Amino acid sequence: MTRKVTIKPSNHVFHVNEGETVLDAALREGLVIAYGCRHGSCGTCKGRLLEGAVDYGVYQEHALSDAERSAGMALFCQARALNDLVIEVREVNAAKGIEIRTLPARVHKMERAAADVMLLELKLPAGERLRFLAGQYIDLMLRDGTRRSFSMANAPHDEAFLQLHFRNYGGPFSDYIFGRMKERDILRFEGPFGTFFLREDSTKPVVLLASGTGFAPIKAIVEHVLHAGVRRPMALYWGCRTRADLYLNELPERWRREHGVRYVPVLSEPLRGDGWSGRTGLVHHAVMADFPDLSGYQVYASGAPAMVEAAHADLTSRCGLPEDELYSDAFTPYVPTGGTA
Ligand SMILES: Cc1cc2nc3c(=O)[nH]c(=O)nc-3n(C[C@H](O)[C@H](O)[C@H](O)COP(=O)(O)OP(=O)(O)OC[C@H]3O[C@@H](n4cnc5c(N)ncnc54)[C@H](O)[C@@H]3O)c2cc1C
Ligand code: FES
Structure with a gap:
């Protein structure tokens, strides 16, 4: 019925x-x-x-x-x-009319960017395109039915490959990506999903907040903004544990030099050998220190669920960020659902 x-x-x-x-x-x-x-x-x-x-x-x-x-x-x-x-x-009207599809894709390139981070490029079948908005994610599916969500790190205009950034969480999907996957493997995926993308009907300045591989959808959003010529002040805060975890640090450094994107990397546990003289502590605390009044801003936060939750609580209650101006993609672990609680 x-x-x-x-x-x-x-x-x-x-x-x-x-x-x-x-x-x-x-x-x-x-x-x-x-x-x-x-x-x-x-x-x-x-x-x-x-x-x-x-x-x-x-x-x-x-x-x-x-x-x-x-x-x-x-x-x-x-x-x-x-x-x-x-x-x-x-x-969310911007995502209307974008079809959710299931497609095969071939592993084109794998690159170990840090001890526990793998960058992947997937190639769609000839003649196929995926319509999506910068910041959305797909569900990858293995032959045995294991299914996990991963954000696309490329913007739609850069469509030669779907780019994904994987952290090794030690579960079955990570075991495949970091242990058994080979170039030319075929995976299936479903997507695009999610409503984590820039709200382009606003002119407010933007603070982007990423932790770890939460950098992936933020990268897509920044590349889209630069390509589309969106003129809104942007500040990007990327939090990681150590210097080696800032696995693509050169890229936001380049956005800073060439496009005036304010970039602040923040390390929570820098190693003595890192020679780090930059910001330390929790990444959302760095945002709070630099933006004590966020009442006129939009904030986009992605990555570790604990960071997203803390940013939500602190930025809205202590910096005046309106509840409906925080957009987030918490990388929550997969939980099988169905049935009733
Ligand atoms: C919308 C969305 C987008 C995502 N995008 C990305 C992405 O771009 N890159 C990426 O690396 N991950 C991303 N994730 C997280 C990823 O889908 C999961 O972490 C996935 O469960 C890992 O699969 P696994 O089989 O290796 O580990 P699982 O078997 O699922 O988990 C193994 C262990 O690790 C813990 N764990 C799993 N994920 C996390 C996490 N995120 N934080 C803390 N502990 C965790 C689990 O609780 C469990 O104890 C995203 C998640 C969501 C919901
Ligand atoms: S989309 Fe419903 S709880 Fe995450």
Whole structure:
């Protein structure tokens, strides 16, 4: 049985099939609501249930607290409609009409950029193109069905290869990438997903905040901005543990020299041998020190979930960043979902 869902305040309507999540149904019908991980971990798809009832699905407590659930909130990447619904969510028109596809891709180039970081270039089949927005991600799938999310590090205009930056987390996907993968291997992927991309209807200055391989979607966004000639002041803060972890440091240094992008690398645990004289500590603390008033800014944060969560809490409560001007892509670990909590 299908259920009708009405989105407020737009009054857009779509229909959810039995067993389908509200987010999947919206995407299938070409409506995009803000979302990230799609497995109940990041909280980006959180919205208000104004009428109707849902099965809340499986999710992490930190993404939706019991108090928020009692106050009528739900995670729409997990929620399944039990009757007709009226919901209030953030809609994202810029991603409308971009088809989510499943395609094969060939491993064109692998490059070890740091001890636990691999850069990968994937080649699509001849004649195929992937439409996406700079900052979005894909799900890579192995033959055995293992599936993980990775952000594309290239902007759409630079379409010869899909570029990905992998950290070694020691799980099955990392074992494949860092242990068994060879050039010319064929992978399948689905995408593009997510709503982490520059909101181009704003003229506000931008602070970009990356930790570790969270640099990948930020790289795509900066390259898109430089290519498209978007004229908004940009400051990029990249946090890593040691100097070796700033695996593409030359690139943002070049953006700084050639394009006036303010670039501040921040190391949390520099080694004595690093000879580091730059900023140290938590990357979002460096932003807070330099931008005590963020009320007129947009902030884009990606990478470690702990960094994204802390940046969200501190930048909104202590620097006046409006809640709806923080856009984030938390690299939450994969959690199998389905069934009910
Ligand atoms: C939207 C999105 C975009 C992402 N983009 C990227 C990307 O561009 N580059 C990238 O390197 N990763 C990215 N990730 C994270 C990546 O998808 C996961 O880390 C993936 O689970 C790793 O797979 P695995 O099989 O190696 O490890 P898993 O078996 O999934 O995990 C192994 C262990 O590592 C821990 N772990 C896994 N991921 C993380 C993490 N991110 N932080 C802390 N602990 C973790 C797990 O809890 C577990 O204990 C992204 C995640 C999301 C949701
Ligand atoms: S919690 Fe729903 S998209 Fe992450």
